[in-house]
Amino acid sequence: MTRPVRVLVADDQALLRGSFRALVDSSEGLTTVGEAADGAETVELARALRPDVILMDVRMPRLDGIEATRRIRADAANAAVRVLILTMFDLDAYVFSALRAGASGFLLKDVPPPDLLAAIRVIAAGEALLAPAVTRRLIEEFARRPEPDRPLTRDLDGVTGREREVLTLIGTGLSNAEIAGHLHLSLATVKTYVGRLLAKLHARDRAQLVIIAYESGLVGRP
Incomplete structure (x- = not known):
């Protein structure tokens, strides 16, 4: 049990x-x-x-x-x-x-x-x-933060173009299902990309991926 x-x-x-x-x-x-x-x-x-x-x-x-x-x-x-x-x-x-x-x-x-x-x-x-x-x-x-410190910024050199797209959408708050629909991918494929991003960026979880997307500049400030 x-x-x-x-x-x-x-x-x-x-x-x-x-x-x-x-x-x-x-x-x-x-x-x-x-x-x-x-x-x-x-x-x-x-x-x-x-x-x-x-x-x-x-x-x-x-x-x-x-x-x-x-x-x-x-x-x-x-x-x-x-x-x-x-x-x-x-x-x-x-x-x-x-x-x-x-x-x-x-x-x-x-x-x-x-x-x-x-x-x-x-x-x-x-x-x-x-x-x-x-x-x-x-x-x-x-x-709103003009000069944030950037402790979670990661080197994105090893991240592929498609992975950057997925990371950007994660940063905007989309779920895996929404990302799949937006990029016309299967849910399983999106989950694979998320797993690769976690590994490549040494991120603990999706919450950290949101921060990394912003602090790396993939999601722009208004």
Whole structure:
């Protein structure tokens, strides 16, 4: 029998933590292993409990979700821990930094429960997930930055023309299915290109490919 996906819920609002916990525990194949009320506690519990997925609020006391994500992902003991950011994006000015810090995905807090549960499973399976609305805001945030630092910029010399096309479309927030339709390719072929890009660019997941597409100039600023 496959073990359930183990989830740590991190949010400074007790009501939200309880709601997320009840939702997760009511879903087959998922279980919560703990709750954290601030970023520092999240870092401690991540190392102690080794969850598969952390539902991470951005704005928390003592340590915000971005710095908590950075510390968790920088710890080799947490190599298998994935972070799914839940945000009210209009209020969160630093979400772009969270992607750099190692978050594997973003969802808005008003996401329908079935979509949240599906997202947890996607993240646990090693994929990245960016809600379309979040991707648009991420793009807007990047476009506003006049002189961003570029820690994730990669050498694209080994990337083929078709792979650059795929990377560009990833940067605009398109899904694999949408890329397949746009380029008139099969879904399997697009997945192959994405896999090659991850390997060639030494990117952890699709979220990093979005950043690389922008920081390498494949997706222009308005």
